[in-house]
Amino acid sequence: MRLWPKATVVSERITLADVCELSGFDRQTLAALSELEIADAPSPGQQGAVEMRDLRSAIDASRLALSGMVRFVGASRCQVSRPAPPSLPSIGPGDEAQLETPRPLREEPPAAPPPTLRDLLLKEIQRRPPVAGARVEAEFNPADRQVLALTASSCTFRITLGEPDRHGVATAAVEINGATDESLRVQIACHVTWFAPIVVARRPVNRGMTIRDVDVGVVEMKLSTSDRDFATHVQDVVGRRSKSFFPAGQVIATQALEDVPVVTRNQLIRLVSVVGGIRVETAARSTDVGSMGDVVTVRSLDDRVRVFEAVVTGPGEVTLAGRNPTREEGARVAQR
Missing domain, CATH: 2.30.30 (SH3 type barrels.)
Structure with a gap:
């Protein structure tokens, strides 16, 4: 049983485990010794002392029957301190409002801002891709900046989107309620540009050649408003036979491909x-x-x-x- 030179306690009574290192005992005896009370703890913010004779007296007075069987080592006297509780500021009348509101353990993520008319128009345009996997870039008229900034939190919108013309310009008829006392109807033009993955020739593809994986690849390209004769996946062209010559980098036109016959006439x-x-x-x-x-x-x-x-x-x-x-x-x- 080793007595420490200094120790700190927080309870009203000092136990052996507070001031000593206990070793060489069985589990049951160790638990009983750890809870054995020696003396009263000093007052909060004050100091006291425990001497080796206090340990001997506590063990002799217990029912553990360890008298003469315990070896005492270490310091002859242990200085025991008891910290004072933290001081709280005094709160007078009317000071409650100045106290900081405790923060929650987990802060909620900030709410997403309400969508603007521009966001809703882009979402409507994206619902009509010319091919699967296409992405869109839209350019609005700067004169419509204020109308496009209206949010769904203050207004309601009814959008009727037209098809893009041959120049890629789509016009949307928008009915706005809530911005003024009466419904507002506006026409908003938008230049729409679509980009999609398109199969092109990696190397020259000759007429009559059966296309292989190494002959083609996929690149993102701008789509024209009229031409839709292309493939978006390599597997759509691999294994088919070309009826035309395609130089490297040219789009593989699907109408210029044919299936390879596996049965021939008179075979x-x-x-x-x-x-x-x-x-x-x-x-x-x-x-x-x-x-x-x-x-x-x-x-x-x-x-x-x-x-x-x-x-x-x-x-x-x-x-x-x-x-x-x-x-x-x-x-x-x-x-x-």
């Missing part, structure tokens, strides 16, 4: 038929050119009269279209 193909859950395959000859999903006509190899309609389902493969053939028809196909 020997595989004809698939499903009869009662049984898949039957036989050889046939195509009489059409077709891409994936196209309906083409095919002819049996040994029957030049009978023609089947089939759907292109893969390179050199078609599946009978329309109704499933009867068992007799399926057997006839299988025999051929």
